[in-house]
Amino acid sequence: MDEWDEEETSTPVALSTQPASCDGPEKLFSNGGGQERSWNAENGDSGWGRGGRGRGRGGGGGFKSAFISGDDENGNEGWKSSRGRGGFRGRGGRGRGKGFGSGDDDDGESNGADGGYENGFSGRGRGGRGGRGGFSRGGAAGGRGDFGGGYRTKDEDVFAKGSAGDGQVADDGDNKPRVTYVPPPLPEDEDSIFAHYESGINFDKYDDIMVDVSGSNPPQAIMTFEEAALCETLNKNVSKSGYVKPTPVQKHGIPIISAGRDIMACAQTGSGKTAAFLLPILQKLMSDGVAASRFSELQEPEALIVAPTRELINQIYMEARKFSFGTCVRPVVVYGGISTGHQLREVERGCNVLCGTPGRLLDVIGRGKVGLSKLRYFVLDEADRMLDMGFEPDMRRLVGSPGMPSKEERQTLMFSATFPEEIQRLAADFLRTDYLFLAVGVVGGACTDVEQKFVQVSKFSKREQLLDILKTTGTERTMVFVETKRNADFIATFLCQEKVPTTSIHGDREQREREQALGDFRSGKCPVLVATSVAARGLDIPDVQHVINFDLPNNIDEYVHRIGRTGRCGNTGRAVSFYDMEADSQLAPSLVRVLSRAQQEVPSWLEESAFSGGGSAGSNLPRKGFNSTDSRKGGAFQDHSSVSSQPAAQTAADDEEWE
Numbered sequence: 291m292d293e294w295d296e297e298e299t300s301t302p303v304a305l306s307t308q309p310a311s312c313d314g315p316e317k318l319f320s321n322g323g324g325q326e327r328s329w330n331a332e333n334g335d336s337g338w339g340r341g342g343r344g345r346g347r348g349g350g351g352g353f354k355s356a357f358i359s360g361d362d363e364n365g366n367e368g369w370k371s372s373r374g375r376g377g378f379r380g381r382g383g384r385g386r387g388k389g390f391g392s393g394d395d396d397d398g399e400s401n402g403a404d405g406g407y408e409n410g411f412s413g414r415g416r417g418g419r420g421g422r423g424g425f426s427r428g429g430a431a432g433g434r435g436d437f438g439g440g441y442r443t444k445d446e447d448v449f450a451k452g453s454a455g456d457g458q459v460a461d462d463g464d465n466k467p468r469v470t471y472v473p474p475p476l477p478e479d480e481d482s483i484f485a486h487y488e489s490g491i492n493f494d495k496y497d498d499i500m501v502d503v504s505g506s507n508p509p510q511a512i513m514t515f516e517e518a519a520l521c522e523t524l525n526k527n528v529s530k531s532g533y534v535k536p537t538p539v540q541k542h543g544i545p546i547i548s549a550g551r552d553i554m555a556c557a558q559t560g561s562g563k564t565a566a567f568l569l570p571i572l573q574k575l576m577s578d579g580v581a582a583s584r585f586s587e588l589q590e591p592e593a594l595i596v597a598p599t600r601e602l603i604n605q606i607y608m609e610a611r612k613f614s615f616g617t618c619v620r621p622v623v624v625y626g627g628i629s630t631g632h633q634l635r636e637v638e639r640g641c642n643v644l645c646g647t648p649g650r651l652l653d654v655i656g657r658g659k660v661g662l663s664k665l666r667y668f669v670l671d672e673a674d675r676m677l678d679m680g681f682e683p684d685m686r687r688l689v690g691s692p693g694m695p696s697k698e699e700r701q702t703l704m705f706s707a708t709f710p711e712e713i714q715r716l717a718a719d720f721l722r723t724d725y726l727f728l729a730v731g732v733v734g735g736a737c738t739d740v741e742q743k744f745v746q747v748s749k750f751s752k753r754e755q756l757l758d759i760l761k762t763t764g765t766e767r768t769m770v771f772v773e774t775k776r777n778a779d780f781i782a783t784f785l786c787q788e789k790v791p792t793t794s795i796h797g798d799r800e801q802r803e804r805e806q807a808l809g810d811f812r813s814g815k816c817p818v819l820v821a822t823s824v825a826a827r828g829l830d831i832p833d834v835q836h837v838i839n840f841d842l843p844n845n846i847d848e849y850v851h852r853i854g855r856t857g858r859c860g861n862t863g864r865a866v867s868f869y870d871m872e873a874d875s876q877l878a879p880s881l882v883r884v885l886s887r888a889q890q891e892v893p894s895w896l897e898e899s900a901f902s903g904g905g906s907a908g909s910n911l912p913r914k915g916f917n918s919t920d921s922r923k924g925g926a927f928q929d930h931s932s933v934s935s936q937p938a939a940q941t942a943a944d945d946e947e948w949e
């Protein structure tokens with residue numbers, strides 16, 4: 291029996307996080323298992339039994355939020371009880387932070403830790419800065435998923451949450467939570483594999499977008515897929531996917547990659563970046579006769595694709611699976627929240643294109659099941675996110691993994707809709723010096739097919755405003771973004787109680803629940819999805835007509851990605867953002883700029899807010915004539931005000947609620 295099989299046969303201690311769907315909002319905060327007692331903020335009892343994810347704050351500060359984790363208020367207890375093998379060591383000093391040192395925890399939300407991941411890989415991120423208040427991956431014997439927490443509503447009711455027994459997380463007795471969830475098998479029929487939505491009325495307008503390729507000797511762009519000279523099967527698969535002509539990022543990106551060049555590409559949300567990198571990679575592998583072999587114990591993929599969230603990497607994998615349908619090239623996906631054993635068995639069946647989130651990739655490589663010596667392509671989707679403070683250490687670890695070809699010997703491809711200049715400079719470390727920078731339209735610009743509206747609100751009127759809007763949207767698919775996981779549950783519950791079929795997705799939900807939520811949203815069973823930033827980037831969900839920023843993010847790039855969940859591939863969409871003068875004014879200058887560049891009406895009050903919002907506002911107003919944005923040109927532009935010029939993770943880390 292394999293090592294990982296063995297691990298997973300021990301009796302699972304079933305845990306679950308808070309489910310949020312209209313199947314029963316009343317379930318949301320009930321103690322599902324009844325075995326554990328929650329921390330009760332009212333009477334000060336501490337949790338016992340499997341007391342929840344340790345969520346400590348450094349500096350011994352009390353946990354003031356209404357949402358109380360199962361640990362002692364200052365995190366000490368959580369820390370003490372969590373010293374398992376994978377003991378987390380907070381970096382110390384910066385207070386706050388959830389030291390959840392799981393390498394698997396690989397989402398857009400911060401959940402990581404700096405140290406202590408037993409096999410030498412750290413979880414990512416911000417969380418681990420919690421001084422004393424961290425907790426181990428081994429996690430408080432209460433492990434992840436057992437939320438011994440409570441939720442205190444405005445009127446101070448406390449709902450206890452506990453375990454529910456879904457068999458997803460096991461404890462091996464070594465205080466190390468183990469994920470045993472295996473997702474249902476994927477449909478194999480062609481109709482499902484090639485199911486797609488139609489490109490929209492504005493698809494042809496892509497041709498008018500300004501494109502700038504900088505760097506030496508860029509190859510000629512292609513105008514049609516025929517010019518890409520794809521293998522017959524690949525060509526058929528492209529047609530079956532409903533692709534008639536390439537989008538600009540494909541017209542330029544495909545020949546650049548096919549010519550063997552490194553690329554840093556920035557193109558607006560929903561404009562086909564995924565196929566821009568997948569098609570030339572698959573074409574090369576197919577024309578070279580690469581074929582997956584199940585007979586090798588060590589799998590050595592030719593391409594490695596990394597993305598920041600589980601749902602996004604799964605989506606990329608599904609695209610790779612679609613385009614390689616009927617060929618010998620085999621993509622595989624690995625990401626957290628799913629049984630590692632299951633994923634390793636998939637890898638063992640043959641793997642040419644390995645898609646993964648950073649933590650899980652490091653894990654499978656560390657286990658010696660995947661070798662990198664044959665690697666030719668290293669792809670970072672949402673590259674600016676992959677290189678910001680949250681993920682950069684993992685990326686460095688990844689390129690430093692045994693056998694990883696040097697940047698001279700591999701091709702490195704980076705794609706995003708946003709690319710802050712300082713991240714571009716960092717990214718250059720991973721690229722050959724002669725990389726090409728491809729800018730389609732305004733770097734960091736919002737999709738022009740999204741109508742952007744702003745509504746001034748006070749923090750207390752948001753819920754009513756949301757309800758009003760949702761009453762007019764009816765059953766149209768709407769994503770509602772909030773800043774915190776607890777607020778995601780709270781708003782989802784509120785909407786359910788108001789009879790709006792709603793589900794939610796965020797990093798504290800088990801993977802099974804996240805998949806269910808996305809499935810219910812896609813199918814229309816729940817036309818409203820309340821989400822944290824975990825769903826802000828890359829997700830391509832058909833028919834999302836509306837995005838509502840219930841809470842504005844504190845970073846302009848995040849805003850651009852969020853509203854890009856609608857208005858995709860030439861379709862139109864609407865984004866409505868609640869603007870709270872007290873909380874959001876720091877974002878005003880960047881918002882004004884994004885709106886004007888996307889030819890949207892700028893409300894006068896927003897402009898005023900931008901001007902009055904401090905010294906930086908004026909200098910951040912729109913600049914005319916801006917287009918090219920390659921940082922090597924000397925940083926002529928930046929669409930990043932003092933607010934947004936920090937990488938997302940950095941700003942987010944300063945937000946107590948962004949976990």
Ligand SMILES: Nc1ncnc2c1ncn2[C@@H]1O[C@H](COP(=O)(O)OP(=O)(O)OP(=O)(O)O)[C@@H](O)[C@H]1O
Nearest residue numbers: 533535536537559560561562563564707828830859
């Ligand atoms: N040439 C094409 N013709 C028709 N549809 C396309 C074409 N290229 C991509 N699409 C479709 O457009 C949608 C958006 O593509 P994709 O998800 O790759 O966008 P993206 O640029 O990566 O967006 P994001 O920045 O949000 O990650 C997908 O459904 C994809 O299948």
